[in-house]
Amino acid sequence: MQVFPPSTNTISRVSIFGALFFAGGLLFVVYMIFRSPYVTQAHVVQEQPVPFSHEHHVTALGLDCRYCHTSVEKSRFAGIPATETCMTCHSQIWVNSPMLEPVRRSMRNNEPIRWNRVHDLPDYAYFDHAIHVNKGVGCTSCHGQVDKMPLMRKEEPMTMEWCLACHRQPERHLRPIEDVFNMDWVPPKDQLALGRDLIKKQHIPVDRLTNCYVCHR
Amino acid sequence: MASEHPEPQEANGHAILAPGHTYASVTDKISAIALTSPYRRSWIVGFVIAFALTMMLLTTITAVLVEGVGLFGIRRPVMWGFDIVNFVWWIGIGHAGTLISAVLLLFKQEWRTSINRFAEAMTLFAVACAGLYPLMHMGRPWYFYWLLPYPNTMSLWPQWRSPLVWDVFAVSTYATVSLLFWYVGLIPDLATFRDRAKNRYAKWIYGILAMGWRGSAIHWHRYRTAYMLLAGIATPLVVSVHTVVSLDFAAGVVPGWHTTVFPPYFVAGAIYSGFAMVLTLAIPLRVYYGLQDFITLKHLENMAKILLVTGLIVTYGYALEAFFAWYSSNTYEQFMMKNRATGPYWHTYALLILCNCTAVQVLWFKRARTCVPLLFVLSIIINIGMWLERYVIVVTSLARDFVPAAWNLYHGSFWDYTMYYGTIGLFFALLFIFIRVLPVISIAEMRELVAETRERHGGDEHGHAHPDEDDDELDLVASSG
C-alpha cells in the first residue's frame, strides 16, 4: 500500500527536473557573478581624497597623459604624480579651493596624498606599461575614455580572460605608435589589416604573447 | 512464520540458496535484520568504535587544512606517501562491487545474487574513502575545482595530458554509476521495506526512495531494462577506473612506475583486493545474522576461485616487472628491482610477495576453498598484501630514483596514520548504518532464486508444502500499493 497520494508522482517528476534546471541555473549565476563588476570592480568609481577629474584636465585643459604619468614609457609602473606636480599649476590657480586643501596640506606637511588604487592587479600578475605603450597599445584600449571620466573608474574587467583576449589577437587593438596617447583615436575599418602590419613593424612575437612568463614570475 | 524457518546449516552448502526457503522466509529473514531485530550490544560497540575513528578523521582533515600537508610524512623526494597509497588501495577495494553486480549479472552468474547488494554498498563506501585522499593530499585543496574543465575567467583548461585529470573523470564516473546501479537495484526492496516498516517516518523515507514502486509488471519490465542497461554501462568502468589509476604511475618516468604492464595488473589487483574485502565482510556478516542459507559455501568457494585467478595474474605482474628490469638492461630499472628486494624497504617487498603470491596458493585445494575460517584469514592477508603493493610502488620507487644525492627515506607520520585509520572508521561506520537501514541482500532477487530453486528441486519437501502461503506472498508483492 502506498504512503503517498497519486499527486506525489507529478510533484516528484517536477522536482526531479526542477532540480536539474536549478543546478544548471546556479552554475550560470556563479559564472555571471565572477564576471560582474561586483568581483571585477569594473565601472566602480573609487572614492579619492581629492575628487580629481581626468575629464577636466585632459579634455578641458588638454594635458598629455605623460605630463603626470611620467614613467609610463620607461617603466612597468606608469607613475602617479608627486604633489609638487599638482602644485606647479595649483600654486597659481584655484589656490584657495577647499577641494584642493589635501594637496596643499600634503605640500605643507610633506605628507604624501594616499590615493585609492583603481586598477589593482593581483600580486602575482606582473604588468609592464612601458612595453605596451612602446608597441602601440593605446591608453584607452585598457583604461577606456579617461578623458570622459569626471571621476576615475576601471573600464575593463581586467581578468586573465580579458588580458589573453588581446594577447591572442593583438591585431584587433594595436594602433600606430604616434596615436598611443591619442584619446580620440578610433580603429579604422581595416583595423585587422593595420594591426597585422603593426605586428610586423613592431616585431611583436605574437606566438609568445601567451607564454606564462609574460605575466607570471 | 519466521518460526518455521529451518535452522541455518552449513550442510549441503553447494547450493547457492539453502533448501527450504520460501518467499516469505526470505523476505522476513532479510528485512528483519534492518527492521525488526533489536540493536545488539555488539552492533552498538562496533558502531561506536567506527564512529570514533570517523571523528579522528575529521580532526586530521581539520589539522591538515589549518597547518598544511607538511603534517604528513612526505618530503623530498618522496612527495607522495600514504595519501596516494591509500587512495589506490580503497579504489581497488571498491572494485568488487561493480564487478559482481554488473559483470556477473551479464554473465548470468546467479550466485552473485546474495552478495551483490552489500558488495555494491562496500564499493560506494570505499570510493567515498578513496575520494578523500586525492583531495586532502593537495597542497591547496580549496582549488581542487581547477582540475575540472569549467568556463572560468582565466580562460584556462586543465592540462589534459596529466593522468590526474583523467583520474578525476574516471573516479567520479565510477562513483556515480555505482551509486545509480545500487539505487536502482534497491528500489523493489525499498518498496518492501516501505510496506513492512512499522515506524511512520521510516515508511515515509522508504516510500520516497521507493519512488512509488508497486511491483506492477510494467514496473518490473522497466526495472529490468534499466538494471541491464546500467550493468552494461558499469562493466567497462570496472576496467577503466583502475587502468586510469595505474596510469598515474605508468605515465611517470620514475623507475618502478614507468611500466606497460601496469593497467592490466592494477585491474587484476583491484579485483583481487575487492573480493578479499567482500569475503572479509561477508563471512562475519553471514554468521552474525545467520545468513548461511543465503551466502552459502558455494558463494565463498566461487569467490575463492576468483581470488586464486586474480592472485595469479598479480603474481604474473610482479614477475614481469622483474623480467623487464633484467631484460631492458636499463641501469635505473635494474637498480629499482635490486633496491626493492634488498634496499631499505626489502621487508615490505618480501611481505608483499608472501601475502599476495604465496598465501593464495592454498586455494588450489577445495578443502581450503571451503574452509571458512581460513578464507577469512586469507582475505585479510590479501588486503594487507595489496596495501603493501601500493606502498612498494609509490614509496620504494620514489625514495631512490635517479639522483643518489637526492635519495631519502619515507615513513608515514602520526597524521598519516590517523587519516588512514580514520577512513577505515568511516568505511565501517557507513557499513554499520547500511546494515541497519537497508536490506543487506537483495530480497527481490532472492525471491527469484527461491522460484528457480523450487523449479530445480521440482516439488521437493518444502516446495508445495504451503502453497497458499506462497500465493499470499506473491499477491502481497504484486498488489502492494
Place this chain on the structure above:
Amino acid sequence: MSIQSQMTNGIDLAAVRERLAGQRGPRYWRSLEELAETPEFQAFLEREFPNGAPEVLDPGSRRTFLKLMGASLALAGVSGCTSQPGEKIVPYVRAPEQLIPGKPLFYATAISKSGFPVGVLAESHMGRPTMLEGNERHPDSLGGMDTFTQASVLTLYDPDRSQVVTRRNGKISTWDLFLHEAVRVLNARRSSKGQGVHILTETVTSPSLARQIKAFLEAFPEAVWHQYQPVNRDQARAGAKLAFGRDVTPHYQVAKADVIFALGSDFLAQGPGHLRWARDFASRRETLESMNRLYVVDTTPTITGGMADHRLPAVGHRVADFANFLARELEIKVAEPGGPLLEHEAHWVRALAKDLKKNQGKCLVVTGDDQPAVVHALVHAMNQALGNVGNTVSYTEPVEHGAVDHQESLRALAGDLDAGKVEFLMVLGTNPAYHAPVDLNFAQKLPKAQFSVHLGLYEDETAALCQWHLPETHELEAWGDVLASDGTATIQQPLISPLYDGRSAIELFASLLGEPSRPGLEAGYEIVRETWKARSDLQVGIDFETFWRTAVHEGVVEGTSLKPVEVKLAADLAQAPMPKRPNDDAIEIVFRPDPTIWDGRYANNGWLQELPKPLTKLTWDNAAQVAPALAERLGLNNGDVVELEYEGRKLEAPIWISPGHADRSVTVTLGYGRTRAGRVGNGTGFNAYLLRTAAAPSLGSGVEIRKTGRTYLLAGTDLHRNVMAPNETGEAAAERHLIRVATIDEYRKDPKFAQEMEHVPSPHESLYTEIEGSVDRIDREHGATLPASGSGYAWGMSINLNACMGCGVCVVACQAENNIPIVGKEQVAYGREMQWLDIDRYYQGDLDNPETYHQPRTCMHCENAPCEVVCPVAATVHDDEGINNMVYNRCVGTRYCGNNCPYKVRHFNFFHYSKPKAPSLVVLNNPDVTVRARGVMEKCTYCIQRVNEARSAAQISGNPIRDSDLKTACQSACPTRAIVFGDVNNPESQVSKTKADPRNYGILTDLNTRPRTTYLARLRNPNPEIETESTHGV
C-alpha cells in the same frame, strides 16, 4: 633520540675501508653512513624513521619552529583569483630626480668584514636595498661575492637588530643623554691628557675612522686604542717581522703561478683577497695549456683542499715540519725541525720541491694566517728562494691603520680593566665579552670600567656588560670608506636612511669630538668628504666634486692601491727556532672560523645559518670534526655528544666524522653557542671560545675526548639524503656518471671522454613531436642540448665543475633574489629545505684523504620536461625560449611534478614558510618575484624576472640581449665564474662557446630529457711522480 645518531649507529669504519679497498674503477661516496653496511645500520633502516613532521604540532618544537619562522622572509603569498582588498598608491611629495618608479637603481658601495671589504652594487627598489651584486671594478672581488657579503642585506632588515640607545639596566635612553654623559666624563679626563680613556675596535682600514681616532688620540694623548678580533693576522704579522724585520703584507698574483703550494692555508676561501685569488686560480684551469697545479697540506678539510690536485692531511703541529722539510729541499738554511716526516710524506714533498724548482718564478707558496710565525717566515724565504717575489708575490706596507698584535692589545686592556685603571671604555663593533680568549676572563673584567659604552648592530654579550649600548648603523645605512687588501679605497654610500636610531662609528666620533654640529647621516657625509678632500694627490687636474662623484659612482677610488715595497730577508732563519712538537699520541684541537657564520657575527642571519657548510653540509650547528681513523679508535659516530677537556676546561660538542681530516686532531669552528645573538642565532651549536686560550688561539695540544653516551640532532642536507643509502649511492652515482672527471692526460687522449660516458637518444627516437629547430643541433651536440626554438632566444646554462669550489654563495644569492624562505633546523633535518640550488658533494677514493667534487644541482630546464606532462593544472609549462616556467598561483600542490622530476630539483612549501613575521623583513622581498604561499611547488626559474626585464628593455630599444645585459643571481655572485647563462641560439654568446667545449655534458641525458643546464667535466692535473696509477675519472 636524534635522527643522525640513529642513522650512524655502529658505522664499521674498518669494513668501510675494506669495501673501498675492494673498489675498482671510479666510485663516488657522499657520507660515511652510505658506506657502512653493518647490521646495526641495516637495523636502523628497518626501524621507524623519526619524524620531523608531527613534531611541528607538538608545543616544544612548534615554538622553535615559529621562532625560526620569525626571521624567515615574509609578505602575503599567492592568493586566490577573487577580488582582493583595496590598495593605496602613495606618490612622492617631491619626486627624487633620476628615480623612475618601478625600476631598480644600482649604487656602488662596499660591505666589509673586520675592516676588509667586498665591493658591491646594491640594488634599490624605490629606495629599499633588496639585493647585492658584485662590483667588477673592485680589485678584491672582481664582481664575485662571498656568502657573508651576499647575506648581509638580511642583517640590514633583521628585526633583532638593536634599535635604541639603552643603559645597562636595559632602560631606553637617547643619543643626547648619552653624549651629554660621555662628553662630561671625557672632559673630566682632559686634565690627565685622557689617562684611563680606552677605545676597542676591530681592524680599521677606513681612512675617515682612522683620521678621527687620530684626532681623538691627539685630543687625549694618554688614551689607548686597542684592537681585537678573534680571527686576526697576528701570526702573519709576526712572521713578516721575523723574515723581513718589519711588518709587510704579502700579495699574491695567483694567475701567474703554474704551481701553487698551500701550506695549511685555505686561501681560496679565507683572507681579504680570497675572492680575487679564487678567480685567478680558476682562470688558470680553463684550458689544457693554462692548467696550473695545486698542492695542499692541511689539517681540516677545506675548500682549497677540495680543489687540490694533491692533498696531504697533517695535524696542525706538523705543518711547521713540512715547511722546514721543504725549505731544506730548496736549500734554505733552517733550524732543526720539530720532527721528521713519514716516508710517503717526504716523497710527496720532494716531488713538490722538484716541481717548484722547475717553475722558478712561476710558482707560489702560501700559508694561512693562523699558522705560527716561523712558518710564515719560512714561506717568505721559500718564495724568495724560488724567485717568486716580484712575479707571483709582492709586498706592501700594511693596509690597516695602526696595525697591532690583537692578542697583546686585548691582554693589555684586560689588564687595565682588572687594575681598575679604565675610566672610559668605548667598544666599537666588536664583541670581546663573547669571543675574547677564555683565560683573559674578559667578561668578568669588563664591568670594572667606570664608564663603558658599546656600539654595535646587536645588543650582544658585550652590550649587556657595558653601561651604555648604542645601536650601530648597517653599512648600507651610513657613509663610510674602507680599503681593499691592496689599499684601493671604496667610498661607502647609504642606500637607505637608518631604519632605527643608529649611528656609525664615524658619526659617533664626530659627536664626541663635537665636530661638525649636525648629527647622523650628514655628519658622516661631511667627515668622509673631508677625508678625501685632503687627498689632493688624487685630484690633480680635476675639481673635488668631479673626483667625489666618480669615486662614489665607480665604487673604487682610482690610484689608491699601495705601491709594492722592496723587502730583503733580514736575519738568517736558521736562528728562528721551530715550534716544539708535542708528544705524538696527544690529540690536538684546532680552532677555525665557521664557514658560514665566521666568528659569530653572522649568527643571527637565517640565510647563513641554513646554508649548508661547504664540506660538512651541516646547517644550524657546528660540530667537533674528527678523522674517521680517530673516530674508529674512540668508537665515535656522527652526532655522538662528547666532552672535550682542554687545559682543565670542559665543553660538550657533537661529533662529526670528516673524511680527509688529519688524524689525532679535532677541529671546532667558532661563532656558535651565542646567548645574545637574537632569536635566530641564540642556542645554536656550542661555543668553542670556551676552550680558546690566548696562548693557543688556533691550535692547542692535549685535548681529552670523552663519550657522554648522549646524541644530538645535527641537520645536514647531505646526511639526511644519503644515510639510507648503504653503499649504493656511490655505485649509482658512478654508474650514472653524474660527476665526470679525467686527468689532463686522459683528457688529451680522449677529449670527448665526458660525452662518451652516456648514450643520448637522438630526438628522432622520441614519439613526441619535436620542438621545431632543435633536432640537428642536438645530434651534433651530443645531448648538450642547444636551442629549442628555431628563432629568437633559447636560454641555457653551463656549470664548470673545474671552477666550482662549492663555497655556496650561489645558494645565498639565489635565496636573496628569489625570496626563498628559511625553514629552520627541524625542517632541514627532515629534508624539506627550500634552497633552489643544492650543491652535491661527492667524495672519491680513500677515506683518510679522498678527492672532493662539488656539483651544483638545480632545475635543468629540460626541453622534454617530465614535470610538465604530469601537472594537472598546467602550472608548470615550457615557454618558447626553453625555460620551464613555474606559475605559482596556478599550482594546486599535487606534487606530481616533484615526483616525476628525475633531477629532484623541485621544492614544496609543506608549510607556510613565507608567513609574514616582521614588517622589516617584508621590505626585503624582491618585488619582481612572487612570494610563494603554503602548498605550492617552486624551483629555479633561471631568474625569469631578470630575463623579462632584459627582454622588454631589448624589445623597446630594438637591439638584442647580449651576455652583458643579463646575468642570473647565481652567475653574477659566483667568484670563480663557474656558472654561465645566456642565449644558446646566439653562437657568439659565452654559454654557446662553453657548451661547444668537448667536456660539456648533461646528466641523465639518456632519459631524453635534454637538459638546458649542462656541466663541464672536472679536470685534474696530478704530478706523475706522486700519482702512480690513475684511480679516477673514466
